[in-house]
Every structure is written in structure tokens, then in C-alpha cells.
Amino acid sequence: MTDSFSILPRDRIETVEGFGGADRATGYLYRPSTVDGIRDVFDIARAHHVPVAPRGAGRSYGDAAYLAEAIALDLTRLKRILDWDPLTGIITLEPGATVRDLWQYVIGDGWLPPVVSGTMYPTIGGALAMNIHGKNHFKQGTLGEHTLSFDILLPATGEVVTCTPENENRDLFYAAIGGFGVLGVFTKIVLQMMPVSSGLLHVRQFAAKNLAEMFSVTDERIARGADYAVGWIDTFASGDDLGRGLVQDAIFFAPGEDPNPAQSLRVERQDLGDTVFGLVPKSTLWRLLKPWVNDTGMRLLSALRYNAGAFSSGKAVVDTFAGANFLLDYVPNWKRAYGDGGLIQYQTQIPKETALKAFREQIRLCHKHRLFPYLSVFKRHRADNFLMSYATDGYSLALDFKVTASNRDRLWQLAADLDAVTIAAGGRHYFAKDSTLHPSRITAFLAEERVARFIAMKHRTDPENLLQTDLWRRLFGGSLSC
Ligand SMILES: Cc1cc2nc3c(=O)[nH]c(=O)nc-3n(C[C@H](O)[C@H](O)[C@H](O)COP(=O)(O)OP(=O)(O)OC[C@H]3O[C@@H](n4cnc5c(N)ncnc54)[C@H](O)[C@@H]3O)c2cc1C
Structure with a gap:
């Protein structure tokens, strides 16, 4: 100081x-x-x-x-819903309203946000500044693609200007979405919701024996009509098993399939619940998890999770929209199990042509450095037109690493090595997750011309x-x- x-x-x-x-x-x-x-x-x-x-x-x-x-x-105090039209599904809100405020407000009228993150607690302003995606990025794109307009307060003049994707301040529309908050402050956002006939989905989990299968199973689920698809990878597995994991897909009930949609579209029916089996308060779970958040514990838990998932591979269950989307909200405060040093996430998107080879190399690099991610998430994505876009027509791998005083320098070195692979493969970085990227690598993935325009x-x-x-x-x- x-x-x-x-x-x-x-x-x-x-x-x-x-x-x-x-x-x-x-x-x-x-x-x-x-x-x-x-x-x-x-x-x-x-x-x-x-x-x-x-x-x-x-x-x-x-x-x-x-x-x-x-x-x-x-x-976060600018959080009012300013206008809602249940006939068109168009909602106008202040930037501090959260993803949770949003889906809970519209669901009762048969609408849902087309794009949500893996947690419901981000604000819509923060989500737009990073242009978030969901487990349906391959289908619905990013939040920016469902934004009809926004008002943004510009420091230069103190004015609030309206931006739309077509005419009004179009260049600022495409720069401020994903512009990580440095161009102006969103003060009002207008979004298009998507209509749904039920709050329920068919959810299935499929085992993938290695990384190549992680790609092929994900692609197959998407080709078979998945509304959402997400992979979890056991990044401890090596040899022939390298990249093994579980792919979860979810498909909304078809119109007429839900016998009681008025019930499943009630917020109360979507609740994630506060207890496990009605007994253990979820708020205490992170404490139970903490002794396991080390290489030995996570290796064991990952193997157990994979084998349990493989055993029930393909079995369909019914879940709610909230249950299928906000997987990371099941255990409140789970990040505290990582201890005082916290965690970093390394997430990059790599084009479909090079992604398999690159992710294989990146997992091997983690093994070589003896730094194992404790949570690894795999998704399919599509490209978009935003100026600072992280999106590619490809796949992403998000790796969560525990940070300690003794591994911090090695972790940043590993991230630099992972960056080299990402860039050689034509990949991109996602600023919402980044802690480690070096400025010298920015133009390697965003192109000098884009950075100059920004x-x-x-x-x-x-x-x-x-x-x-x-x-x-x-x-x-x-x-x-x-
Ligand atoms: C458990 C977990 C799961 C996640 N899952 C996903 C996921 O599935 N997909 C995904 O894309 N992301 C995901 N994220 C990332 C998260 O959605 C983004 O980081 C999002 O930007 C967080 O919103 P926030 O309100 O917390 O914003 P903050 O983190 O507080 O801020 C994010 C950025 O927005 C800017 N900003 C905030 N408000 C405004 C405003 N009103 N006007 C202009 N700029 C503003 C800030 O300056 C900053 O640059 C996840 C995060 C967590 C913790």
C-alpha cells in the first residue's frame, strides 16, 4: 500500500x-x-x-x-427488473440483477434465459462484460447473441448511450460485450428469453474411456439433439485412459410430455435444496470435502466418480432446469475446500481441427509438471462476431488448480507452457477465468488488428x-x- x-x-x-x-x-x-x-x-x-x-x-x-x-x-445494488413482456419474452433489467434473479423471474411464464453459466450468482452486467456461455454454447451461442440492446454509461462524456446489434452504436455493441468492463458501465440491458413448455429435462451421463471418446461421445450427444452437453474429465488418468471421463447431456421435455408443466415451471420445484438426503446441510459439505482436496484424495475421488458413472452409463433421469445447469451450486462455498491459497482456472477454447491433440498435450504437461487439476470441464462451442471474442468453432477445457505458497511459481510456469500449446493450436483465452496470461501472448490469439480496434x-x-x-x-x- x-x-x-x-x-x-x-x-x-x-x-x-x-x-x-x-x-x-x-x-x-x-x-x-x-x-x-x-x-x-x-x-x-x-x-x-x-x-x-x-x-x-x-x-x-x-x-x-x-x-x-x-x-x-x-x-450489485442496481438490480431492478425494469420491464417484462410474457408474450414476447423480452426483459429489461439493471446490470446488478443476477442470473438467479433472471431465471426465477421469467420461468413462471414459460420462459428461460437461453444462456446461463454453471453458477447462478453472476450479475447480468458482469456476465455481459465477459459474454458468458452455457453448456449449450454449441446451440445458443453466448449471452451477447441474445442481447437486443443495452445502455452504457461512458466515462468520456458522462452520457448514457444505447447500443444495438443492428444500427445504434453497432461497433460499441460488439466491443463492450466481452469488453471486460473497461469501455463503460452497462446501466440497462434488454434480453430475449427462450420459450419452454416444461421446467424438466431428460438427463443422461455417458462414459468416455479416453480423450478421443470424450470428443466423439460429446459430438454424438449433440448430433442426437442434446440441448445441453458437458464433459467432466478425470485428469489423473494416464496411458490408454488419458482424458477419460463422463459426458452429461440434457434435453428439454417435448411439448405435451410434461403432465404438469405449471408445477415444473414453479421456482419452488426447481430448488436445488439445502440438504443432502434431507439430513446433512449442504452448507457444511465443503468442510467434509476439504481433507480430500489434495492429489491423493482427488485421484481417489476422480476414479470413484468415473467408475460409478461408467456403471450407470446411458441411464436417463429427470432433472430440473436449475439442477441440470447450476452443477457448481450444489455444494455452497465449495471453493473454501481449496484452502487459503484458493484456486485458479485455466480455460481455453481450441478449434475443432486441433483440439484433441492440444488437450492431450496439455493434460500430459500437467502430469509432467506434477500439477493435477482437481476439476476439469469439457465443452463444445461455436464462434461469434464480438470484437474480443474468446469463442471458436471448437472445444474448451477448463482446468481448476489448487494454489499453495509452494506451487504458485510452478503453476504459473505450467500455465505458460499450456499457453504455448493453445496458441500453436490456434486457440483463445477466456478472460473471465484468466489469472496467468502474459501480455506478450494477447495478439497471438486475438490478432493485432482486433486489439488495435479495441x-x-x-x-x-x-x-x-x-x-x-x-x-x-x-x-x-x-x-x-x-
Ligand atoms: C462456479 C463458477 C462457474 C462458472 N461457469 C461459467 C460458465 O459456465 N460459463 C461462463 O461463461 N462463465 C462461467 N463463470 C464465469 C462467470 O460467469 C463470469 O466471470 C461472469 O463475468 C461473472 O459475473 P459477475 O457479476 O460476478 O462479474 P465480475 O466477476 O464481478 O466482473 C466481471 C467483469 O465484468 C465487469 N463488469 C461487471 N459489471 C459491469 C457492468 N455493469 N458494466 C460493465 N462492466 C461490468 C467487471 O469489470 C469485470 O471485468 C463461472 C464462474 C464461477 C465462479
Whole structure:
């Protein structure tokens, strides 16, 4: 902390972190509840020469939503649903409304968000700033593709401008979605929901004996009409079993199939529940998990999970929309089981032509470095037109690593080696998950011309560089000065 770190009221000083908790930053926390309140924060920041880091629910894994010795602009109090039309499925909301607020609001009218993350706690503003995808990316694309318009407050002028994908400020529409919060602050978002005739889905799990099967089983499930598909990989397995895992697909009930849709579309029927078998409170589960979160424990649990899944491979069960989508909300606070050092996630997307070879190489690199991911998730994706897009017509592998004081340097070295594979394979990085990317590798995957257009847009919307985060400084630092 520098000497200048007391220029704003001391009672504003707070430490915030990303979801992974591997790094954190101390700054001044402001939580305005109106657009004028955000403007006031900009004025305070200017008057004191302090940058502003926009922040939603802090569910990005790394350093995307904070900056040390800056103002953390927490937008979670701007959370009103401003308009909802149950006939068209068009909803207008403030950016601090969460994915949970959204699906719970619309489901009773037979609509659902077409894109949700693996947890329901991100805000819609934060989700749009990262342009999130779900387990149906191959089918529905990203959240930005269902955004009809947004209003964004620009630091340059203090104006709120409306952007649409067709005419109004089209270039800003495609740059700010996925623009990780440094071009302006979303103040209002209009989304198109998707109609559903039931809140239930048929869910099945299939064993994949190795990485090649992980690809082929996923592709087959999608070809057979899966609405959602996601793979879990046992990254401890090696040799012929390397990349083995389980693929889960989910298909919405067909119209007329649900005998009582009015019930399954009730929020109460979608609840994930607070207890296991009605006995053990889920809030305590992370404590039971903690002794297992090490190489030996996770190797054992992964083998058990794979074998149990393989045993029941192909068996169909009925699950709810919430149950099938928010798999990472089943165990509240699970990340605490990783201990004080927290975790990082390494997620990249690789084109379909090169992905199998690249992921095989990346899992082997983890083995070589003796750094094993404790959770590994595999998905199919499609490309889009957003300026800073992470999406490819390909596949992603997301690897969660426990961070400790003794493995931190080795982990960052491993990430650099994984990056080399990603870039050689023509892959891309996802900033919502990133903690380790080095700026020298940005243009290798985003192309110089895209980065130049983004920086030009930043000059237009925020020439003073008021909006900054650690991620922006780490990856684009020096592009503009505050
Ligand atoms: C358990 C878990 C599972 C996840 N699963 C998925 C998944 O399946 N798919 C996926 O795509 N992502 C997933 N994520 C990532 C998560 O959806 C994104 O990181 C999302 O951006 C988090 O939203 P947030 O509200 O927490 O935003 P934060 O993390 O607080 O901020 C994210 C970015 O948005 C900016 N921002 C926030 N609010 C605004 C605003 N109003 N205007 C402008 N910029 C703003 C911030 O500056 C920052 O750059 C997952 C995260 C977790 C923890």
C-alpha cells in the first residue's frame, strides 16, 4: 500500500477478490444504486486521480473485477427488473440483477434465459462484460447473441448511450460485450428469453474411456439433439485412459410430455435444496470435502466418480432446469475446500481441427509438471462476431488448480507452457477465468488488428483511462495512461 492510499474516506477501504481467491486487492468500495450515483463515483475518482474498477458479483475467477488502490465500483445494488413482456419474452433489467434473479423471474411464464453459466450468482452486467456461455454454447451461442440492446454509461462524456446489434452504436455493441468492463458501465440491458413448455429435462451421463471418446461421445450427444452437453474429465488418468471421463447431456421435455408443466415451471420445484438426503446441510459439505482436496484424495475421488458413472452409463433421469445447469451450486462455498491459497482456472477454447491433440498435450504437461487439476470441464462451442471474442468453432477445457505458497511459481510456469500449446493450436483465452496470461501472448490469439480496434474504442469511450482493472493492466497495461 502506498502513502497516497488514504485519499478517500478510510471507511470505504475494503479488500475484494476474484472467485478463485488466489489474489485480492485493497481499495475503496462504492456501491451506488442509481446511474447518477455511478456518475458521482466517476467525479470522485477524477477529483482524486483514482481509477475505477467495475464489479458485479465477483464471480470471475481471477483479477477481472478489482484493482489495487482504486475504487471498486460494486454494481450489485442496481438490480431492478425494469420491464417484462410474457408474450414476447423480452426483459429489461439493471446490470446488478443476477442470473438467479433472471431465471426465477421469467420461468413462471414459460420462459428461460437461453444462456446461463454453471453458477447462478453472476450479475447480468458482469456476465455481459465477459459474454458468458452455457453448456449449450454449441446451440445458443453466448449471452451477447441474445442481447437486443443495452445502455452504457461512458466515462468520456458522462452520457448514457444505447447500443444495438443492428444500427445504434453497432461497433460499441460488439466491443463492450466481452469488453471486460473497461469501455463503460452497462446501466440497462434488454434480453430475449427462450420459450419452454416444461421446467424438466431428460438427463443422461455417458462414459468416455479416453480423450478421443470424450470428443466423439460429446459430438454424438449433440448430433442426437442434446440441448445441453458437458464433459467432466478425470485428469489423473494416464496411458490408454488419458482424458477419460463422463459426458452429461440434457434435453428439454417435448411439448405435451410434461403432465404438469405449471408445477415444473414453479421456482419452488426447481430448488436445488439445502440438504443432502434431507439430513446433512449442504452448507457444511465443503468442510467434509476439504481433507480430500489434495492429489491423493482427488485421484481417489476422480476414479470413484468415473467408475460409478461408467456403471450407470446411458441411464436417463429427470432433472430440473436449475439442477441440470447450476452443477457448481450444489455444494455452497465449495471453493473454501481449496484452502487459503484458493484456486485458479485455466480455460481455453481450441478449434475443432486441433483440439484433441492440444488437450492431450496439455493434460500430459500437467502430469509432467506434477500439477493435477482437481476439476476439469469439457465443452463444445461455436464462434461469434464480438470484437474480443474468446469463442471458436471448437472445444474448451477448463482446468481448476489448487494454489499453495509452494506451487504458485510452478503453476504459473505450467500455465505458460499450456499457453504455448493453445496458441500453436490456434486457440483463445477466456478472460473471465484468466489469472496467468502474459501480455506478450494477447495478439497471438486475438490478432493485432482486433486489439488495435479495441484500444481505439477505449480512447473514444474512456480517454482518461478511468475504468481499469488488474486484468486490463496486466494484459493491456501501458496502452493508455490514467
Ligand atoms: C462456479 C463458477 C462457474 C462458472 N461457469 C461459467 C460458465 O459456465 N460459463 C461462463 O461463461 N462463465 C462461467 N463463470 C464465469 C462467470 O460467469 C463470469 O466471470 C461472469 O463475468 C461473472 O459475473 P459477475 O457479476 O460476478 O462479474 P465480475 O466477476 O464481478 O466482473 C466481471 C467483469 O465484468 C465487469 N463488469 C461487471 N459489471 C459491469 C457492468 N455493469 N458494466 C460493465 N462492466 C461490468 C467487471 O469489470 C469485470 O471485468 C463461472 C464462474 C464461477 C465462479
